[in-house]
Amino acid sequence: MGKMERRLQTLWYRHGTIAKHIGLLIIVVLYLLLGTAAFVFIEGSYEEQQAEVIADMMEDVLNETKEDMLNSNISVIRTVAEREDFDAILKNRLESFGDQLYELYEYRHAKGVVTWDMYSSAFYCFTVMTTIGYGNIAPATPAGRALSIVYAIFGIPLLLLLLSVIGQNLARPFRVLCRKLKCGKSKCCTQQVFAVDDMHSSGLFIIKRTAIDNRDTDGVTTGDELFSTFRRKVYRNSATQTDASTECDHANESIIAILTIVFIIIYISFGAVGYAYSQEWTLLDGFYFVFVSLSTIGFGDMLPEFHATNRGRVVGPLTSVYLLIGMAVLATGFTLVQDQVGAVFRKIKNKVCEFDGN
């Protein structure tokens, strides 16, 4: 191997991780844009048709009303009886108009009347990929639905990968912080390696853990990180041989769990307050929206305004980023808590029947 190649390789090993992460991010963004374009094309044209249809309907109703009014020589109708007749006709017309509209809306189930422009489409793609699926905007055409299916099949794993990457990168300062906290007290953290990250897919129930080796310079993890996203096991290595090491592990785990929970609470509160303030919701509504979105339940009954103003255009991308990071952190927290809870349960399960104190 020539010197140049060797140097390149070293560079790749050292910085390859960052490059890979950024590459993944770019791929996800491209995928999102691709989906946006496709949906704008498919659904936007349908929507235009629909809008025309509805406008025509409205025009018809109004024209007929106008005709009626003109024909009935409205300027001279002032008696109650004629007024009532007129009202009856109009009411019927409006009712039938309402029924037709209702059918159209039933098919579309748009919570509100949202148009398929670029922003909505991008947000829609985002909700599909994260499996949140608000439903405030949803494809109405069969082609759009088929495309959604295909888009989801490829997009969901892609996003899971991105989530794990985000989680890993977030976990680094975490670990540092935790180590500082813990190693201040005891000497047992010479070479702590924590299993921290999870890849969380709410819908597909992948809760995986990735390994992070804090000896980043070793090059052990450069290959690991991308491919360890599907690791399921805890990777722990304690440098000490004594029993204190296991205690250290446990203590470290609980510290990490507690820290993660605190961080999640702060994160959610921050988002809730932000949304409540900017969208003029109550605080509870803010919490509700953030929680429902982060857990990927995604009811869609409460949503921030995306189109209101020019400033409102920022809300979409901002929300997406916020939700992505939040999901990554939440997944970590879930798994850590699950670990602790699992351990407690196991202890209970083992000890509950040994009541003669052995």
Place this chain on the structure above:
Amino acid sequence: MKPSDEHRPTNLMRAKERRQSIRVLITDQFVEPEKKRRLKNTCRTINKFFFSHLGLLLLLVVYLLAGAQTFHMLESEAAQSEKSVLSETRKTMLEILWNETSSGYEEWKKQADIWTDKFKHDVAHNENHGLEATGLPIESHWTILGSMIVCVTIITTIGYGHVTPETIGGRIFCMFYALVGVPLCFVVLADIGKLLARSLKSVCMKVDVYLSNKSADRRRRSSKIRNSSKHLDVSRLAYYGVCDEEREAINCKKKKRSKPMSESRRKSNVNGGNINRLRTARSKVGMRLNNSTWDSSTDMLTQTTPDITRSPLCNNIQPVVEEIDEVDGGHFEENIPSSTEPSPASEDDDVSVNVKIPRELLNKLRLDLTNGHNETGYGRRDENGELLINEVILDLLRQHHPVKHKHKPLSYSLSCRERGSRKSSIATNQRRYSAPENRRRVGFSSAISQSVNDRHNSTWKSELCSNAYNVESPRSSLASDFKFEEKDDENKKREEENKDYEVPIIIVVLLLTLNNFAGALFFYKWQENWTFFQAFYFTFISLTTIGFGDIIPVFGGHPSVLIATAIFLLFGLSLVSMTIALAQERFLKQAQKVANTIGVAKRTIKRRQTIRRTRRQARRNTLMYGIDGNF
């Protein structure tokens, strides 16, 4: 001359790498009162049920019911007060339209447009809230069953949104319900998924075996199997009945392991899957024997770890007196302190045989072993009057290890191995003990370990090196522990293949697609105005938990269908989780291959292997699970 202590570290290093021993533990019998034992047993059965698959499912169902009830209480009154504003709008619209006629057409048109828009929005609002176009409620969504569906959508995170909590209390409850329910649902579904994955794997394997058996070389294959020497690696007998707590939180039944026992928290169980419940033992007397493979062709259990060139003497059987604080339910202690013992690390690969004797006997035995008395009457003395420790142990095994099988007697034998003469000694063993058909022999070659006393050393050397004991002993559970039967040999083989067997990905994908189609069919048949594609779309969106909610099946008062929907959703989701369980390893391997071809991960793999090796050598308190499960 006492072997110097500096031998020990290096010896230990090498030993820790590869040594696997069989440890014979002799514990005292702890007689428990009958009543208490029965109570404990019932408690354990209940415990087992609740922590099993069924128990989890039950928990999930209970959780759903509780949630449904609470939502019903919180939300049903509020929902009924949901009013339609449509009639109001219509009335106002009519008024405006009428009144504005006086303002001229343009003005009228403007007002008409505004109000028609409002009308449009109100129709949409009605549709969203499940009110008819006329403004009457379709049905109250918050009946118990309706709430149940909402709960299902919450904990599976599908979240349709066609019905959402509107009250403050409802929303707060929803958040907390999801907080607990979502992880619970994950756990249950992952559990069921693993179960499904396992059964699918075994089914596929059976089909595979069946198909391959039909091929022309079946005969050749079976003959090959029969003739090849089946080396039952005793070290891997740890496979049986070992329970890896870290992997299976729920059920601690017999499981396979794909790695040495070093990581187990001592739930090792040698008796083929049942957790051996050792009673409280205040102390144990153990003997460390070194043993590794069972060579079925020669019926000899011989040593595999090659060389132990530690001592110029023969290997001795080292009696070990260990104080162990507590043993319960099949656990062994992690660190069994012993001054004479090589480090606990080498216990990692041990397989233990448990011999129970009365406590008084235990004490006497301890005296015998450490001081060379002969209180117990076991063993015999050599010409110098020294107690032959090995004989003591063997006698003990013979007497107190209960017979569990009706097979022919098992013979224990001891042999010795001299430095550099491993091959010869094994050959000696084989020659001497080539077993006739009706007999299985177990030969123990003892390990190097520091002897307690020098005098024993020299004595044993003379004894062991010149003779080999051929002791008849009833075939005991020792044999069953090590699964020497043919049948279990094949079982083990199957389990081993099982570990590496990969369900072909096409089958997994096919299963998922079939699941989707089944759901589509179900909804298509049930919903009148749905096309098949709509049903398929709905199933897909639900199973990936996206859950738009734009298409919702109308339940129309058929509670059974509602329940069927819920069950279908849960089952479909567990299928998805099964796919994950099956696919992740494959994906990882594929990714690894890709990385190799790219040339990125080569170095890291190598590096990882080096690190693995050094770590293993260091034998620290490691818990390592590799990508491919091999370590």
